[in-house]
Amino acid sequence: MAKVIYFDNNATTQVAPEVLDAMLPFLKDLYGNPSSMHTFGGQVEKYIRQSRESIAGLLGCDSSEIVFTGCGTESDNAAIKGVLAAMPEKRKIITTRVEHPAVLTTCREIQAQGYKMIELGVDKYGQINLGELEAEVDDDTALVTIMYANNETGVIFPIDKIAEIVKAKDVVFHTDAVQAVGKIPLNLNKSNIDLLSLSGHKLHAPKGVGVLYIKKGTRISPFIVGGHQEKSRRAGTENVAGIVALGKAAELAAKSIQQENTKVKKLRDKLESTILKTCTGAMLNGDKINRLPNTTNISFEFIEGEAILLLLDQFGICASSGSACTSGSLEPSHVMRAMGVPFTAAHGSIRFSLSIYNTEDEVDFVIEKMPQVVNRLRELSPFVNER
Amino acid sequence: MWDYNKKVMEYFLHPRNAGEIENPDGVGEEGSLACGDMLKLTFKLGKDRRIADVKFKTFGCASAIASASIMTEMVKGLTIEEAEKITNKDIVDKLGGLPEQKMHCSVMGMEALQAAIANYRTGKGKPTKKAEGKIVCTCFGVTDKEIEKVIIENDIDTVEQVTNYCKAGGGCGSCRGEIQQIIDKIRGKKEKSAEVHTHPKKLTNLQKIQLIQRTISEQVRPLLKAHGGDIDLIDVEGNKVIVAFRGMCSQCPTAEFTMKDVVEARLREFVTSDIIVEEQSE
Numbered sequence: 001m002a003k004v005i006y007f008d009n010n011a012t013t014q015v016a017p018e019v020l021d022a023m024l025p026f027l028k029d030l031y032g033n034p035s036s037m038h039t040f041g042g043q044v045e046k047y048i049r050q051s052r053e054s055i056a057g058l059l060g061c062d063s064s065e066i067v068f069t070g071c072g073t074e075s076d077n078a079a080i081k082g083v084l085a086a087m088p089e090k091r092k093i094i095t096t097r098v099e100h101p102a103v104l105t106t107c108r109e110i111q112a113q114g115y116k117m118i119e120l121g122v123d124k125y126g127q128i129n130l131g132e133l134e135a136e137v138d139d140d141t142a143l144v145t146i147m148y149a150n151n152e153t154g155v156i157f158p159i160d161k162i163a164e165i166v167k168a169k170d171v172v173f174h175t176d177a178v179q180a181v182g183k184i185p186l187n188l189n190k191s192n193i194d195l196l197s198l199s200g201h202k203l204h205a206p207k208g209v210g211v212l213y214i215k216k217g218t219r220i221s222p223f224i225v226g227g228h229q230e231k232s233r234r235a236g237t238e239n240v241a242g243i244v245a246l247g248k249a250a251e252l253a254a255k256s257i258q259q260e261n262t263k264v265k266k267l268r269d270k271l272e273s274t275i276l277k278t279c280t281g282a283m284l285n286g287d288k289i290n291r292l293p294n295t296t297n298i299s300f301e302f303i304e305g306e307a308i309l310l311l312l313d314q315f316g317i318c319a320s321s322g323s324a325c326t327s328g329s330l331e332p333s334h335v336m337r338a339m340g341v342p343f344t345a346a347h348g349s350i351r352f353s354l355s356i357y358n359t360e361d362e363v364d365f366v367i368e369k370m371p372q373v374v375n376r377l378r379e380l381s382p383f384v385n386e387r
Numbered sequence: 388m389w390d391y392n393k394k395v396m397e398y399f400l401h402p403r404n405a406g407e408i409e410n411p412d413g414v415g416e417e418g419s420l421a422c423g424d425m426l427k428l429t430f431k432l433g434k435d436r437r438i439a440d441v442k443f444k445t446f447g448c449a450s451a452i453a454s455a456s457i458m459t460e461m462v463k464g465l466t467i468e469e470a471e472k473i474t475n476k477d478i479v480d481k482l483g484g485l486p487e488q489k490m491h492c493s494v495m496g497m498e499a500l501q502a503a504i505a506n507y508r509t510g511k512g513k514p515t516k517k518a519e520g521k522i523v524c525t526c527f528g529v530t531d532k533e534i535e536k537v538i539i540e541n542d543i544d545t546v547e548q549v550t551n552y553c554k555a556g557g558g559c560g561s562c563r564g565e566i567q568q569i570i571d572k573i574r575g576k577k578e579k580s581a582e583v584h585t586h587p588k589k590l591t592n593l594q595k596i597q598l599i600q601r602t603i604s605e606q607v608r609p610l611l612k613a614h615g616g617d618i619d620l621i622d623v624e625g626n627k628v629i630v631a632f633r634g635m636c637s638q639c640p641t642a643e644f645t646m647k648d649v650v651e652a653r654l655r656e657f658v659t660s661d662i663i664v665e666e667q668s669e
């Protein structure tokens with residue numbers, strides 16, 4: 001395969017070589033079922049325990065609060081549906097307009113069943129109004145679910161403050177932290193977060209494994225029932241290799257989190273500030289200050305995102321877009337729309353998301369190619385009248 | 388990722404006839420910013436009254452650019468009357484196909500061409516955007532005439548396809564019922580003319596079950612899907628057909644009417660007149 005410059009790490013990440021080494025034995029010799037009575041199977045259990053410890057270390061919580069799931073979406077579904085099932089007398093759920101579909105679609109499905117659903121709007125920086133949230137949380141509210149960091153813009157919500165507001169009203173709080181874990185330090189012991197979702201493949205573990213953190217004492221019904229695995233909180237034979245991989249990835253993330261906020265942030269800032277300077281009609285989307293160190297979302301006015309991505313693809317550059325055309329729907333990203341980004345810019349929004357594996361050479365290459373991609377499409381655009 | 392064929396990619400990466408003609412004989416603009424695509428077409432006639440030069444400018448995705456570009460090649464050298472006959476299907480065929488959800492890009496090409504021709508006829512200079520008929524989809528400003536046109540030209544039978552071709556119904560979705568009515572109207576006409584052939588008198592049991600299945604999937608299911616519901620064929624006992632409603636239909640208070648007015652009526656029309664439909668008991 002030709003050269004690939006992978007700037008789409010909010011979509012998925014490469015499996016770290018150390019992670020692959022750690023998981024391989026469980027796809028070969030150590031294939032036993034951890035629930036088995038015999039030593040051959042039972043010995044696997046201790047590796048799951050170790051993984052649980054590593055993840056608890058990264059999140060700053062107790063290992064008994066970690067439940068392994070199949071992916072981030074499952075964790076979100078389990079959190080939302082599990083809490084509602086545990087308190088059927090409460091009929092209201094609060095979320096935001098910029099959530100990932102894993103949360104938004106789940107909430108809307110519940111709304112269709114007769115629940116009251118509140119979607120908090122955001123301002124042009126992608127931030128919610130905390131006063132509005134506080135006013136909405138009432139006795140009838142079963143759950144508040146608000147993402148930690150936005151997948152498209154990287155905008156970070158003030159989750160500790162939000163959790164405090166929700167806790168003061170004695171309501172359960174869930175956060176989809178799929179994009180935040182491994183990129184910004186967390187300390188769940190000291191926070192009021194009751195439930196938190198994370199996904200392995202966003203932090204250099206493979207796809208097919210996730211976690212739902214459940215704070216001790218949180219009332220929640222199991223989402224997937226069957227066997228007694230995960231203390232009956234999530235049935236199904238453990239994805240041992242995936243779980244071991246996620247444990248290793250958590251260990252690595254604990255070490256590299258500093259780098260995310262120095263090296264990766266520096267690369268992102270260089271990429272962003274140069275593109276904003278050299279490309280005509282480029283503008284930043286989101287909150288420049290409160291956001292993930294690896295993400296930038298830039299709109300290119302009067303040109304269309306899918307066309308930009310396909311031209312970048314010709315150079316082996318991988319990014320993503322909030323344009324309608326890339327999704328198969330007819331409307332641009334719900335996040336761009338919620339922030340009030342004009343249509344002329346929303347369709348041309350491009351997200352670059354970096355990781356610790358990216359280099360300055362790669363950033364320089366993208367910086368070199370970007371203006372020619374933009375200019376080429378602007379020449380075709382009926383909205384641009386140059387000359 | 389979209390599965391674009393080589394030709395589409397070629398016309399996207401190396402578009403022919405990109406640009407704008409100064410002092411054109413006709414100008415057409417189609418699309419809108421809200422939808423994320425916009426096409427401006429300009430042409431000039433030669434002394435022989437044939438299109439001598441034509442150029443396009445597109446704000447849009449790869450298939451929008453490719454559709455516009457290949458269309459300019461198709462119309463070059465044609466008379467106005469010949470160019471007018473080009474449909475979106477001709478554009479798609481020339482490209483060797485487009486993904487289903489991208490069909491509206493080819494429609495935009497055809498509409499810009501028609502707008503440019505209308506502009507040529509009504510007088511030079513100002514671009515015109517025709518809005519014939521009554522607006523059905525307010526989100527994307529699509530009229531009933533435009534919807535009818537894509538249904539007929541592309542042999543469409545579901546609301547979803549209409550959305551793929553002309554965007555109508557792809558926004559808030561409140562016009563989906565109305566689109567279905569337009570489809571029904573057009574299909575009704577078509578089926579009446581074809582009825583004689585599709586009504587074999589003597590059916591074997593197997594043929595009957597197959598016909599029931601086909602009628603449900605082609606005639607009934609699209610209707611219910613437009614309302615978020617679905618239907619499954621459970622069993623056929625003689626002339627008794629047992630079905631189960633799914634999705635929104637399963638809780639719908641008007642399901643009983645749907646049963647008689649839609650399911651039973653369609654099956655009687657297309658299979659045999661003595662069919663009785665029942666809902667599966669729990």
